[in-house]
Amino acid sequence: MTVRIGTRASKLALTQSQQAADQLAAVGGFPVELVRIKTEGDLRTGSLSQMGGTGVFVAALRDALLENACDVAVHSLKDLPTGTALGLTIAATPKRVDVRDALCARDGLKLVDLPAGARVGTGSPRRAAQLRAARPDLDVVDIRGNVDTRLGRVPGLAGNAEDAPGDLDAVVLAAAGLERISRLDVVTEFFETDIMLPAPGQGSLAIECRTADAPRQSGSGEGSQGALAQALAALNDEDTRLAVTAERAVLARLEAGCAAPVGAYAYRKGSMLYLEAVVCAVDGSKSVREKKATDGLTEVGATLLGIEVAELLLAAGAADITDLAASR
């Protein structure tokens, strides 16, 4: 048996798929190969909004799983819509890496050093809103493209000899993506979560497979599981699973679209799961922020925590300060 991992062809996707492949092969003892899946988002160059948002990247991989063109798909969890996919299961969330957003600026500048009017690029309304709240004098510019394209717009950060001049003073990217492609050298400041709450699921991967191949819940006879299911179970990190479950429950309860300016971060400490979430006005003028903890360290407990925090946000006026349904 060779396990086929379906992947997008971007550098970030290939890197994280290869890492998951190596780990699966190591714990499972079976051969693993990568299968490149072309997605609509890779083939077309138009705006993401016209294609239905980042979900298009995910949909092609899910189709490939259901059509048996691959056995496993590795997603960035923050790009996965909160709805479930019929016939598929998120079989593992490996231990999460750095959840923070990171400023990548010219000349080693930190946020406080950027001059008034400095042009800072991000395609994320969540990052734009929190940047503007911290520094209302910045010119936040909407950008898109893969990580290398974005870095290429800041002088000195492209990482190649024929460095383009660059039209931005800085960009904001997830530390996790930069870490995975070994480009943490471009970070000039890591934003702590009090300045910028990350996207729900940021820094975490979701390893998805057909439900028939997925590990069964404990208590239903582990010995009879297939080799793939056992290997997937070994890759799972339960604290990561609880945290991202709570974060994604906030999004789901808010019925927030993929471009809604919502941040959420949960983490387990001892016998408690802590969750903090924010909803912002995109212009940075207002935000509501709530936090809560639970000792219910189960999927259900984490989900209820997310729902409770979402309801606190709604009670505090979240729906009045921003268009929660915003998608692109």
Ligand SMILES: NCc1[nH]cc(CCC(=O)O)c1CC(=O)O
């Ligand atoms: N939307 C793009 C995307 N999807 C996942 C990551 C990497 C970070 C992660 O895995 O959470 C990135 C790049 C970025 O936001 O800078």
